[in-house]
Amino acid sequence: MKRRKFFKQTAGAGLLSGLLPLSIRVNDDPVNLGKRSNDHWEQMGKGKIGIPKRQKTVQYDVAVIGAGMAGISAAVASARNGAKTVLINDRPVLGGNASSEIRVTVNGVQSLQNKHRVERETGIIEEMLIDNWYFNPQESYPVWDHVVYDYVSQQSNLDIMLNTQAIDAVMHDSGTIKSAICWQLTTETAFTINAKYFIDCSGDGLLAATAGAEYRTGREARSEFDESFAPEVADGWQMGATLMMITKDMEKPMPYYPPSFMIPYQAEKAHDRKINQFKEGYWWVELGSDDDIIADQETNRHKLMGYMHGVWNYIKNSGEFPEADNLVLDWVGSLPGRRESRRFMGDYILTQKDMETYKHFEDAIGYGGWSLDEHNPGGIENLSEPPSYFHDRFNKPYEVPFRSLYSKNIKNLMFAGRNVSVTHIALSSTRIQGTCALMGQAVGTAAALCLSHQLSPRMLAQNNIDLLQEQLLRDDVYIPNRPSRDPKDLARQCQVIFGDSTATGDAKLLLDGISRDEIDQIHHWSSSSKPAQLQLEWLEAQPISEVLIKADTNLQRKIMMHKNPDKNEEQILAVPPELVRELVLEARVAGAWKEIAQLSDNRRRMIKLSFAPVQTSALRIKFKDTWGADQVKIYEVRCYS
CATH class of the missing domain: 2.60.120.260 (Galactose-binding domain-like)
Structure with a gap:
């Protein structure tokens, strides 16, 4: 057995999934998940005392981890194409960065330097956005959460698990994932999710990382891929996370009293951080990391809350913005929206040069076109430099290859979103949620096709890519330079x-x-x-x-x-x-x-x-x-x- 297997197997005992306690090793000591030998639940009405059952094993064809726009699109596409699918999300609402918890706008391909300017994504992502205007013309983010939940929960062949984190992988000796070990906070239950294919759309990619999938963090050196925007020397910087806010006009002067954790905003030192609106906060209230942005999350969250209130305190109490006198904070974020952490390596790494030269890929499954957008590594703690160095815009959409969406060393693992196989500079464009959703629909469709044709993702890419492309085109995904040739039509x-x-x-x-x-x-x-x-x-x-x-x-x-x-x-x-x-x-x-x-x-x-x-x-x-x-x-x- 490999180290990543979570079932503790004692001498002479068989591996009985769902009967033996699930265990994970912390500093080489086993920690049982869901074990309740000392938990005596007393039910007063029935007069019974028992040990709660807090371990379950379930079986699916496809398990999708993470329910942002990429994960939702992957799960819906997989289920629509015939695979029994589960969508696992570690938050109480669907939507990821787009949810009411973070409230990032679902941007896509826009600001192109051509007649169209906008080349909107179709398929699953468009269906959700149109539904939102039908059910939610008031533009309420909490209602948007429920629009998305309604959309996903209506899909047959698809189960949803909220408040559930995939914390590790059980591996086959063949280099494939057998199970995802998950912990559901609200039910105190440890789940073993068995599946034939796994799609990690969680952003940080904990499941993929514990499976041993190869990944990178930080910035590549300019020379490695001949990327003009990359630094001369590789480093550990990852693009930062941001906290947003929304204000409300009370139509009378309103005071603002900052919390004790407020960090004063030093406006006199700020370079190119414009305060030209007061409604939705500022994306440049951002903190990155030059080491481990995941390990730094809670420290950065606390500081980001302080910096966010510091900016608002400056607006309200500096005397520079009398037009904000009647405004109050109506919503403030507590969960930072992260832009980058792990980038998992596929059979191909998409680069800045690929995008700028509009390289044609025989295995293209979608497109992108948000500008290349390198942020200041230090974020709001590096006020002497601009928050974003440039917006290098595209003349037309670039292609995204399928080979960047599956693991090069874990045979049944795919991914979509900000954790795909791209360079740091390429990520500055592909991270946009509309583009991530197209990747999600592609890998969800691919998983169902791999299931029905008994293929690995690599086999699909190398020998059956037309099968995937034709199904995506049929399902209303646009692939540049690839018209449909469906012989069944x-x-x-x-x-x-x-x-x-x-x-x-x-x-x-x-x-x-x-x-x-x-x-x-x-x-x-x-x-x-x-x-x-x-x-x-x-x-x-x-x-x-x-x-x-x-x-x-x-x-x-x-x-x-x-x-x-x-x-x-x-x-x-x-x-x-x-x-x-x-x-x-x-x-x-x-x-x-x-x-x-x-x-x-x-x-x-x-x-x-x-x-x-x-x-x-x-x-x-x-x-x-x-x-x-x-x-x-x-x-x-x-x-x-």
Whole structure:
């Protein structure tokens, strides 16, 4: 047995999962998790005294650790594609850095130096964001927590475990993870999570680290990957964590009395730390580490709380900002949002140079495009230097390879989020939550495909990457330079496709395998009015039981929720008005049109219509209404048997 196995096996005793106490070694001494030999629970109503059962063993196909945007996307994708999945989160709410506990904006690819500027992510992340505007137009972060929980808990084939931390790995001798040992705080229960594939989206990656997965921390030397923004000499600095705050206007002068742990803000020493708004706090209230940012977490948390109150005390009590007289703190963060710690090594390490040269990867599974954004290593304790050195923006999205999303030395381990196989400089872009969500959907989909085809992630990357790419494209993920070529799509075999009217584009473009407009390249059909109609014709009848439609949600407009309403100027705080709201699907059967599916109050760009199989030589999609737009715009139609 390897050291990481947590079951204590005495001489002559078998390894009985769920019966013997789970044990972890601390300084070579065993510590039993969930052992209750001295805990005599007395139930007064029944007059019984017993030892509580605090150990459980459960079995899944895929275990996802961490439930930020990456972990949620991974778990939902895995479950949707047929794998029995568990999503394990060490906090009481889902969302990670985007949750009400931390409140980081779900940014994605934006500020591009081209006509689009924004190239929004689709797929699972978009579904959550649109749901938020439907259920939460008031922009409440606690309500957002419940929107996300509702979204995830509705997914069949998926279980959620909150307040649960994966603390170590049980290993097979073959170099694969057998089990994750987890501790659930609220139930005082030790769980053994057995699974065939593990996906660590926890950010810090404790499970992956205890499994022995290779990782890096700190900054690479400039010479290692020829990265112009890297330091000349490698060092231990990791990008810092931040605490945010939100204020409220009381419409009358309000005093502020700082807490005892407040650390005064030395504004006269601060370089380029602008206080130009008072609503949502300041990302530059940040602390990094040049050694072990995980070990430093609690020390840094205490200091960050002090620095945050110090900045607010300066605003309220320095006399420099009389416009803040009526403002009070309405919410203050207590859990720092971390940007960087471990980066696990895959078969490929994505670099600054790859991004800047827009390197094409045959195993691309998504894209990024947030600017390269190197923060001041010392954060707010290094006031003499700017908080961020630069924003080096991209002309177009760069590709993210699948080989950066699985472990090079642990055979059944993948990861997504800020802990993937990238350099420190590359992380300054890939860490953004919209990009992390695309990685998550990719590895969740990959896990389900590995399960159904009995593959390792490496085998999938080397020999079956088309399988993964086609499924992602089908599920509404955009991969630059990779149009869909799905041979199972019967729509591609139709002889005629036409609309009842056309304002822009061409109905034939709906079959070209690209489900969004690209720079100077149209890939849509738009009607001249609504209602509108689209028709497909085959020479011979086809057996069809599913139709997929990619509709319009205006991918060049932001849809994230902000802490500061002033940032909503370019947004619409509702379901995108361009999106199809209501439609009817008809098939021509024995020469007559027959309704086979309908949809109302649709909130999905990827519309999926499933129905009893029909033999038909023609389909007619009647778009009855949108959420407000006067035209219907569609990017793709697919048909499957």
